[in-house]
Structures are given as C-alpha cells and as structure tokens.
Amino acid sequence: MFNLADLLRQHEGKTLEFKRDISSPDKVMRTLVAFANGAGGVLLIGVEDGSRKVCGVPDIARTEEQLASFISDRIEPRLLPEIHIIPFRKTHVLAVELFPSPSRPHYVKAVGYPAGVYVRVGSTNRQADAAAVAELQRVVRGRSYDEEPLPELHSEAIDFRAASECFAPVRRLRKKDLRTLHLLAPHQKREVPTVGGVVLFGAERLKQFPEAWLRAGCFEGVDKSVILDSANLTSYPVLAVEEAIRFVQRNTRRALEVKACVTGKSGNFPSWPCAKPSPTPSSTPTTRNAAHPSASPSSATASKSKIPATCRPA
Numbered sequence: 001m002f003n004l005a006d007l008l009r010q011h012e013g014k015t016l017e018f019k020r021d022i023s024s025p026d027k028v029m030r031t032l033v034a035f036a037n038g039a040g041g042v043l044l045i046g047v048e049d050g051s052r053k054v055c056g057v058p059d060i061a062r063t064e065e066q067l068a069s070f071i072s073d074r075i076e077p078r079l080l081p082e083i084h085i086i087p088f089r090k091t092h093v094l095a096v097e098l099f100p101s102p103s104r105p106h107y108v109k110a111v112g113y114p115a116g117v118y119v120r121v122g123s124t125n126r127q128a129d130a131a132a133v134a135e136l137q138r139v140v141r142g143r144s145y146d147e148e149p150l151p152e153l154h155s156e157a158i159d160f161r162a163a164s165e166c167f168a169p170v171r172r173l174r175k176k177d178l179r180t181l182h183l184l185a186p187h188q189k190r191e192v193p194t195v196g197g198v199v200l201f202g203a204e205r206l207k208q209f210p211e212a213w214l215r216a217g218c219f220e221g222v223d224k225s226v227i228l229d230s231a232n233l234t235s236y237p238v239l240a241v242e243e244a245i246r247f248v249q250r251n252t253r254r255a256l257e258v259k260a261c262v263t264g265k266s267g268n269f270p271s272w273p274c275a276k277p278s279p280t281p282s283s284t285p286t287t288r289n290a291a292h293p294s295a296s297p298s299s300a301t302a303s304k305s306k307i308p309a310t311c312r313p314a
Contacts, residue, residue: 002095004086007044008052012123015041018049022063025070029108032071034120035098036079036106037128037136041120045094056091064094074110077103105136146196149185150208157193158183159236163201166238200237214240218251 010016015038017031022045035041045067046057057063064083071079082097105128107116117128117136128136138145150157158178167173178184183197198205199212206212214233220226229251233240 002042002084002086002097004044004054004088004093004095007042008047008054012049014120014122015039017041017043017123018047018052019043019045020048020055021045021057022067022070025074026108026110028067029070029074030118030125032079032081032096032098033075033106033108033116034118034125036075036081036101037104037117038100038120040097040099042098043096045096046088046091047093054088054091054093056088057094058091060085060092060094067094067096074108075106076109076113077101077106079106102140104140105133146194146199147182147185148195149187149192150195150198151187151192153193153198153208155184155191155193157202157204158197159201159203162236166201166236205236206234212237214244216244216247218247 007016012018015035019028019031022028028043028045031041031043035043045063047054064085068083071081079098079101084095084097086093086095105114105117107113108118109116114130114133115127117133118125119128119132119136120126135145138148155178160173160175160178163178163183164173178197179186179191182194183201184191185194186192193202198208202208214237216231216233217224217227218229220228229247231243231247233243233247235243
C-alpha cells in the first residue's frame with residue numbers, strides 16, 4: 001500500500017506526477033505512456049500538481065472505471081497498470097502504478113506510431129525522436145547499440161588482418177570468431193558487420209563514424225589556454241588506446257628528489273667472531289671459609305670467572 005504522506009513530500013519527477021483530475025485524458029495518457037517506456041512511475045489523481053494539495057476524487061468508483069477504459073482504448077500496445085484507491089481524510093486519491101514494460105515502445109493511439117511515443121525527461125513528457133524509439137526497441141530485444149547490424153555493408157568491411165593482429169597476443173582469431181564476438185551479425189540470410197565491428201575494425205570506419213577517434217592534449221597550467229603537445233589518434237581504437245597511453249607517458253614530467261643520506265661507520269679491518277665464554281663446570285673446585293660455610297667462593301675462583309674470553313682469528 002502506498003504511503004500518501006511520503007509521496008506528497010516529494011516533487012514531481014521522472015517517476016512521479018500529480019493530476020487534479022482526468023478532465024484532460026490525453027495528458028494523462030502521455031504520462032502513462034512515458035512511465036511505461038521508461039523506469040515506471042506513479043500517477044496520483046486528486047492532487048494539485050503545483051501546491052501538492054489533496055483535493056480528492058469525488059466519485060472514486062466512476063473515475064476509476066473511466067480511467068481504466070481510457071487506458072485500454074487509447075494506448076498501444078495495451079497496458080495493465082495497477083490502480084489503487086487510497087483513502088485520505090474524508091476523500092480518496094487514485095494511484096496508478098506502472099512498471100517498465102516489456103512491450104515498449106508504447107504510444108498514444110490517437111497520435112499514432114512513432115509520433116505517439118513519449119518518454120520521461122525530468123518531470124515532463126517528451127515526444128521520442130527516432131533514435132529514442134530505436135533504443136526502446138533494442139532494450140526490449142536485449143540488444144545493445146554496438147550489436148546493431150549495418151545491412152548496407154558487406155562482411156568484407158571488417159579488416160580481418162587488423163583484428164587478427166590485435167588479438168594475436170591473446171589468441172588466434174578465426175573468421176568464424178567474428179560472429180561470436182558480435183563483430184558480424186546475421187541479416188536476411190547473410191552476414192553483415194555490426195556497429196561495434198565497424199567502429200573497432202572497419203576498413204573505412206571513419207567514413208561511417210567520423211567521430212570514432214581520439215584526441216590527446218597536454219596543456220600548461222589548468223586553464224587549457226596554452227597547448228604544449230597534441231595528437232589526433234585515428235588508428236583502430238585498440239591501437240589508439242595504446243598510443244594515448246604512450247602520449248601521456250611522453251608528457252609526464254618526472255623529478256628526482258635527493259634527500260639526506262644515511263651514513264654508517266666501518267673499520268679498516270674485518271671484525272672477527274668472538275668465542276663465547278665457556279660456562280664454569282659444576283665440578284670446578286671452590287674454596288670456602290671453613291669457619292663460614294655459607295661464604296662466597298674464594299677471591300681466586302671469583303676473579304677467574306670474571307676474565308673475558310679472548311678474541312683471536314680462527
């Protein structure tokens with residue numbers, strides 16, 4: 001169940017819109033189509049869009065039925081939204097919840113296809129252009145723009161030699177691998193290059209995609225007013241990336257900082273290992289004072305134990 005208080009604290013946006021009523025059904029349909037073609041959304045009916053004041057829906061049952069008929073008759077492909085009746089104080093609000101549709105692009109039936117396809121841009125509904133409609137179709141098919149076939153070209157448009165050289169450090173490239181890598185795609189019983197295939201390894205790729213190249217620059221300071229070095233990298237993108245890295249390395253300044261040296265002292269002669277003093281055997285005789293049996297050993301014995309071992313070369 002919706003928490004109406006939380007929704008009223010939000011502003012209209014990509015997934016939320018307020019409508020006072022459904023007296024302008026075409027605007028309501030455009031909003032629902034845009035929600036279904038995008039990330040989904042919630043339309044609250046009975047709330048003023050400016051002040052977000054709840055004015056409610058007077059005849060909630062009749063309005064719900066009328067709204068369901070509008071959605072069924074005016075949108076293609078058919079939408080099946082969730083319509084919730086939310087009680088609020090002494091009135092009710094209709095909440096129409098839509099999820100991203102697997103049948104997109106949807107369009108307003110009265111306007112037609114593709115002119116009736118709408119998408120959500122911020123808190124507004126905008127008519128989708130040809131590129132946006134194509135993108136919606138690709139999303140449904142699960143295909144990215146790079147995988148789109150170019151039927152006007154032949155498979156020989158891919159420079160197989162250049163592709164083989166780029167893959168050589170990793171693996172040996174075979175012609176049948178071009179399809180596995182989506183560099184080629186089937187189209188009407190023949191294989192044609194894909195957008196990604198031409199951009200990466202097209203023999204005349206700059207003719208099809210004039211902007212598919214890199215520009216590198218090195219500037220003095222931070223305002224980019226003084227150019228120290230520049231390069232236009234028009235090689236195949238795989239090679240151009242390597243060239244860009246070398247450009248950065250060439251223009252990277254390096255400094256050597258010499259700090260205080262660590263010094264040490266060493267003698268002119270090598271140091272010889274010292275023999276460890278042998279422990280005094282327990283059988284070594286000691287002299288004690290007969291009158292005082294508990295007295296310490298004699299001075300002769302004690303002095304002998306204090307003599308350090310002599311260090312000699314082995």
